[in-house]
């Protein structure tokens with residue numbers, strides 16, 4: 001039969017896949033690699049700050065590390081790790097066979113990856129960017145920053161395109177691909193928060209792209225948007241950056257909220273308290289997230305009126321966030337709680353996130369921010385949000401969804417050990433940084449003088465980092481150990497959970513659902529367990545399933561973009577080996593050429609025949 | 623079944639009525655597109671060839687820009703179509719977010735002259 005899928009080599013299969021589950025795993029691997037890379041930089045920075053006047057790193061290297069650490073963690077680790085779960089879980093949770101545009105999904109991954117590689121390439125061309133992840137002008141202008149910053153600009157520009165198209169894909173998927181009965185107000189909260197976070201990407205990555213384009217024009221083509229001596233405005237960059245930058249924080253934290261809202265009900269054996277309030281709180285947070293950007297700029301001199309407005313707008317975010325916190329607490333209240341590793345991470349998220357939120361409100365008080373600004377207090381605050389919030393949620397999600405993704409459990413003993421070491425290390429590292437900040441230790445400095453009262457806390461902070469590193473090593477050991485010795489999972493629903501991803505067999509067939517399920521309630525699987533026979537009712541007969549073919553074009557398109565970006569960067573190099581224009585235009589030709597091929601070549605996909613579906617059903621059970 | 627679906631269709635799957643609708647839509651889009659190019663030419667002429675007086679030039683161009691923006695939204699972004707509820711909702715929330723953002727930004731960096 002012409003429509004049958006052909007056998008392919010494993011590597012070719014992964015390079016050409018358009019399957020959302022495989023792409024999810026690819027995001028997971030890529031994100032982890034970048035996470036470890038940026039984590040090692042953090043470790044090195046902390047070692048440098050362990051004792052006063054250390055000489056472990058030079059000031060220049062420290063600046064490059066601090067910039068790359070922040071940039072990589074936010075754009076190339078946290079975002080893709082969340083995308084990993086979104087990719088894997090969203091289609092399953094809404095009862096879909098795939099995302100709306102599988103080809104675009106693969107394209108999003110490869111473009112993000114190409115941008116990440118481009119950024120990382122800076123080490124081989126005279127050092128990384130060194131102006132902080134915010135790249136404030138004039139530090140980042142051509143007068144002060146070398147070619148490393150061009151890697152920052154174009155690497156982020158390229159990977160931003162990937163993020164943007166993936167987000168649009170999620171939006172269309174959630175709008176159009178829901179199973180019958182899966183109304184918007186029955187969406188699991190992880191889907192809701194991913195939906196809203198994708199909206200934020202849509203509206204926030206566009207100003208970032210515009211800002212980066214302007215900076216590129218300034219740096220490479222001699223424009224003067226941000227150069228005061230030529231009539232430009234440096235503060236404009238700060239505004240554009242934070243119009244993107246503040247929503248970015250919510251882009252990351254909202255899906256993290258979603259993960260917590262899945263894990264806590266599952267292991268408290270109760271439905272999520274206040275579902276509707278949770279949904280609307282998420283929307284309000286997202287909207288307010290756009291209107292508070294200038295709280296990063298109180299010290300710029302915007303004047304008392306503007307400072308007050310932005311201060312108050314910022315504090316209002318505490319209200320919907322508080323609603324969410326209380327709803328999680330009420331969900332756990334009176335529940336039959338199982339404290340396995342996933343639940344340990346999820347429940348410890350709540351107090352650490354609250355601590356980060358409290359310091360956030362403190363920072364929002366404009367007059368006091370003159371004191372906190374650019375001290376370690378800020379560093380402590382955002383790491384309580386980012387590590388104590390997002391990273392803990394990511395670990396909770398990892399332990400929760402691991403059996404579905406890989407067909408075996410992660411070891412619980414190693415997992416709990418990992419949790420405690422990491423959690424203690426986290427507080428050791430970052431709690432004392434509040435105090436360092438109040439004592440006046442500035443942020444983004446590579447060393448400090450001794451006997452100023454800063455020695456002990458810096459030392460403790462670094463010890464905490466060793467703990468966290470040990471924790472992550474333990475996680476790696478756990479992953480390897482469990483791959484060989486871990487408890488195999490063949491049942492669909494190892495946690496006795498509530499949502500649709502636990503209704504598909506493990507391992508998940510490539511078409512997810514043999515028959516699209518009929519959704520009758522919120523927490524559809526749990527509803528069937530109580531009111532039905534515990535399995536989802538099909539909404540359609542067994543029929544041949546239409547699947548998309550894999551394609552190598554996403555990879556080629558992103559290779560083209562990689563070289564296009566590299567070409568622009570080379571224009572600022574002293575002696576590029578080849579003419580930069582050749583590289584840039586060559587790259588664009590590859591990209592648009594393969595887009596053209598994609599448009600004219602007909603590819604109607606293939607069918608999984610009924611006999612195959614029935615055979616799978618007999619094996620797995622649905 | 624599986625085999626013939628993976629072949630390209632030789633005949634369009636659209637009904638005659640649907641084809642008429644699509645043709646009408648295409649005609650409309652071309653007309654609007656021509657109109658928008660016309661508006662652009664006028665605005666260039668207005669400044670380049672000094673057709674309108676200096677003092678009136680900027681409000682005049684802004685006016686043309688607003689008209690173009692409206693045409694763009696209504697005809698090319700499908701704001702006029704039914705069954706585009708989600709697209710419309712996203713457009714409106716986009717406007718809801720960008721307008722105050724840009725207004726606040728202009729106030730903050732002191733753009734008071736246009």
Ligand code: HEM
Nearest residue numbers: 042045066070073074078132133134379386443444445465
């Ligand atoms: C897990 C252990 C981590 C450690 C030990 C750590 C350590 C550090 C250190 C020492 C700095 C420099 C602070 C300064 O002097 O201003 C820093 C900055 C930063 N970190 Fe982390 N970090 C960790 C995790 C993360 C994660 C997970 C993220 C984000 C997902 C993140 C995002 C940032 C950002 C955005 C900056 C600011 C960079 C800049 O100022 O340009 N960090 N971190």
Ligand SMILES: [Cu+2]
Nearest residue numbers: 246293295296
């Ligand atoms: Cu902010």
